[in-house]
Amino acid sequence: MNNKNFHPIQKVPPIAHALHHWDEATGTLRYEYNGMDVLTLQIPTGHNIGFRHGSDGSMQSIQYCQQIYVSSDVPVKAIVTFTLNAGAINLRPHRAQAEQAILGQLGTPLIHGANGMYDTQWDLLLDWHGCDWHWLSSSIETTAEGKCIARMEVSFSQKAMFINLRPQYYRKHLGYTYHKPWEFVPNQKAVAGWCSWEAYRRDISIDKIEHIAAFMNEKLKDYGLTYIQVDDGYQKMPLPANPKGTMTEGWFTCEKTKFPGGHDSIVQAIKNKGFAPAVWTNANITNPEFPENHPNDVIFHDGKPLKGEWIDFLYTCSPECLAMHVEPLFRKYKETGYTYVKIDAIRHLLFDGLHECVRLGIMTNEDAEARFRAYMEATRKGLGDEVYYLASWGEMHEVVGVADACRISMDANPTWAGVRMQLFESARWFHTHRILFLNDPDHVCVRTKLAWAKSVLSLISLTGELYMLSDTTDAYTPEKLEVIRKTLPPLTGKTAETGPLSLEYPAYTWTKLHGFAVQSHETPVEMEDVSLEDALNMAGDFPTMHNNHPFSSLWAFHLQGAQGSWCVAARIATMPLPACSLPLENLGLEANQTYLAFDFWQQKFLGIVKTALDCEALAIGECQIIALHRMQEVPQLIASSRHVSMDAVSVKEYHAAADTLTVTLTGVPCTTEQYFVHLPKGMTLQSATADGANITCAQGDLLIVSVEFQKGSAEIILHFKKEEIV
Template identity: 45%
Template sequence: MKLKQQHRPITTEPPCVQANHVLDEKTNQLKYEYNGFTIISIQLPPGGKEYYRRISDGNIQSNPFIQQLYLALDEPHTVRVRFELSGDALNMRPRRAGEGEAILGQCGRPTLYGANGLYDVMQDLLIDWHGAEWRWACDRIHKTEAGNSFAEIDVEVGLTPWIINLRMQYYRKHLNYAYHKPWERRPDLKPVAGWCSWEAYRSDIREEHVMDAARFVSEHFKAYGLEYMQLDDGYQLPLVPPEASGSVADAWLTTNEKFPSGHAGLVSGIKAHGLKPGIWTNAVVTNPDFASSGTACVKGEDGNPIKGKWIQYVLDCTPETLAEHVAPYYKGLKDAGYTYFKTDAIRHLIYDGLHEAVKAGVMTGDEAEAKFRDFLECAREQIGEEAYLLSCWGVLSEAVGLADACRVATDANPSWPAIRMQLVETARWFHTHRILFMNDPDHVCVRAPQEWAQSAISLVSLTGGLLMISDKPEHYDDERIKMVQRNLPPLHTVTAETGPLDMNMPAFAWTHIKGYAVELHKADPKEQEATSGQAAEQAEAASHPFSTLWAIHMQTEDRSWCVAGRFATEALQAASVETAKLGLAPDREYVVFDFWEQQYLGRYTDSIPCRELEVGSCQLLAVRPVNGRPMLIASSRHVSMDLVSVQSEQWQQGQGQLTLKLEGVAGTSEHYWIYVPDNFAFSSESALGAEVRVTPEGETVRLEVHFEREESEVTLAFTDERAV
């Protein structure tokens, strides 16, 4: 019997059923088929005897469903295993980072050392394997002619069973994100960067402030990848709705006296600077007469409207109420020209509003959840699929499938507790990133002490989070302007690890005692004047506790490298980081470059020495495997070093030439560092569309590229001294 390969699923919703097995005697392949795909093909060795699990054997059954497979051989043998999944599949470590391990992310579809899992995004299927030595057969996930994803591994199989686990509907059922149905809708996963008015001006925002900021942002950041100008709280009428007999929409569609040009003036003014307009909305109702006299708000058994913290009065979210009071303002704001919508206080709508009604006995928990979904579905329907929807604030599983982004933390500001919150919550929720939605750690306040701001914006950019800055134009000095530019645009990073949410630490939210939650590890840097010796005492060597160590793996058609990030949510002493803990093979040699120090550090194999970091600071290291010829290792343009300005890197072996195709901002200069092996010597350079100056620096040469136009090409010639 031979399975016929299907190149599309048999069922639209991937079923929670077993994968069928078949042993193809002609090819000596053991295959497992699931929902139209031969998801696993194992090439068995000739002769000998194999032991494998048939579809319904074994007593490891569970709810949610897990199917466990295994393979054993009577004689040890290296076995090639091929996995074939849908067109969107990822290498995924099937657990979260442990003590001293980097949190793993990826740009492209690389295969990572030690990451023993594959995740089929469109089928919500996780495959992980255990119990035998293994290695990737290739450095990336490939595509078949039919558009499916495939990857291969070589496994050392013997009498001890090698185990494979299949977890169908993994995020939906195993992690309990019940509304995750990627086969029906995927969020908009594009990188997003913009300016938000809230922490810059709060409710004191005026029309002229928005226009001044739009002018400044357009001049300094637009060319680097910032797109949105988002107006936050402060434009709407003070009472929602303004009249007891009116519509909630009236408070949002009519601007107050601080915005005399109305939405039309705001939108046209923002667009005139080449930017996209975004708007803040809120689920709040504040007019007590409206809440008491009408039928739109939830009332208790005594007939009085229910009131909750932050949300005030609670819309009952019936179809009639949504059609009269919610749909009109989302449609009106969309028609006004806004393309980005930040919908606020929705956690208060459900937790402090609808759940109060549950406590009062006027609705069930299921009814409250359904009403909450109805509110967001109404918003989504009115703004359309082409608009961007941010669910704010708090990660709500009820928002999955409707929101494009979800804010993972409470309000940020320039203080260290707020910035630390952004760093820690980005780490805590990273398993959801670009799977369920894009993570938003809230806006970055660049006016904070520079080391803190640098840490926050670097992590958001590298992880590809929603990157919003929120400062007055006068707060952006030359150093901070350059800092923002080096982090634009944010990357298209996807999580490369998954597993249950870590609940072993306090969430960083407001408390009624100190403002923010208690300290996670160490005191506020302003209150802490630790010497180097004290810092060493406060952190164990190379421990890198949770949230401090990241490894974002970059891959293009012609390059693969890693950016290792160390973020001092607590003081980090000088330490060596094992390359294996970064998802890198420990038996290879790597060249390492420190981005913020703009310094080449040397060549290393199984570990990389790292400098001491004070609380709030960070270190970014480009780590690229040595390949025996001159190669790019870093640039000054972007913290990714460089997934942004380098369009291609080509080595012509016979001519000894390295050619870089670059995209830059015309009229600006950037530096690029090229590693040169001992047996090569730089001889000459040429450029199209740019002026280039080359400076030898030990094992590297540094290029200063002045962009005469946006696109340029730089060619460097080298002499191979072995051939002389």
């Protein structure tokens, strides 16, 4: 029966079933969850509809899953409306399967075939199955009250359409216990910078920081690089150098020969060149005299201070210990002027330290988790809400709700093993991206092969992952700088698919082969080539590896910008990819539509595409980035040379009419970029004017507009004429 009670909206969304409300007179079936009608089905009156009435069971072998179903005695079309909170997104409720692209998104697109809606504020997932359906618009609508609306037309029949409603999806269904978006939302901004670790390892100094800051200011700042991060090597060892002191004193006692001005000089050198200062720290205690001077702050076993692999001595993580050594340290980083802090070795604190205590029987599983969580919360309390916080390394559910970003891979380097790891782990963990935290695939070493650098930077830019470079300035050759500039800034996109990780994909098989990332020596890792045999051995064996597009090698980013919606398909050769005909539906596109295709790195128009896209073969490490726009009967911007997104970065305003195209662009003064416009048959350019730039135009298969920016923005107006086609 209908439930007549009014349910107020709770701050913490209930783990409870939605309740139905049926109005036979209007043919309206509504399901209310947490005081809001999240699902409304408008069914033509006069039809005999069957639907699920109550909440007498889970209806699935998964806890907290409600299954709603609707069927009809005769075929009938109905309108289904989802009403969710601001920030809701359309996604596919499972990870990419055989030959499917991994789905990403920028904005609020409605993606063909993506049969899920996710409320990011309530951690609520709804997905539907068992019927034919299609979206009624290209993007999610926003009401005056800030609610998100998505509508689709559904074909009902005697075979039931069923809808799964899963409250607290990431928290309960995927096990991320600390994911509570009603309390904490990670910072959603794009992050790009330079890190000192794989450039210099511990051989870092204030002179080198000043040098790199000046170089980046000249070469990359205008393109979106914002942070300079000093890594390991600034602190005086062992930690703390004074065993009677606190860890704050330890980390803020710098090596005098390398940093005579201490942290203040680091922060000032970075700020002087217009960058935000960032710093690395970790959870280590290395001074062997520290435990005897702080016996209440270090864990002991059999009368001796316990040491964990990679972590040395272990904090007790008691309130008193955290109040003395941890919270003040992170507060000091903030007060000194660092706006980005990276905490390292925390996985070793947990896995090799506190878990060792569990194995020894000196604490319980629950106690180990609670102590680690207390450590993380103390670090965030010291930093406050404004400092950007990266947890490194290894995805751990205990950092959710504390960190803004989480490193999802081991230490990267310029070998194929290191590069492939970044590409593959970006794919494996993509369902967490900008939901639980921003994914960090670790720093990129462009001193690798040009093709490999192009692939990893393209992927990081399009996914919007954390974008960090780590080389000395001599690695930034003109051709490498060109690739970096065309991938800066990273987008602010997020995942458009979710679901648990498959355990049929191997993790880290590459670590036993060439290029093992964690090396004991102090010098940066150098690039080395890879044989095809080694590359395939690194990949391991898994269900899709013999497909045209094995898992991790095919992506589809559905983007929204001032010029509308488009898709960027990315083919990344984590294994050699054959030439193939790629079905458009595998990219989340409609097979019965006509698209215009453009290859970014080749700067080449691929022509009109229907049903499938013909793709070239790619060798190990190569990539192909293709923009796909639905063809229109008006002049249409379809690509640019400025950014790998083609172009979600430089197009700020866009107005297309039958015979006029007006575009407002941003750019770097004294640089030239090309913009590619498709014209309907019989149309030619009549005139072109620009304010803020010099332009030249050339017409072939596409109209190519070369824009020489005189200042940071320019308005381009193109007028066309169309000749009669006899």
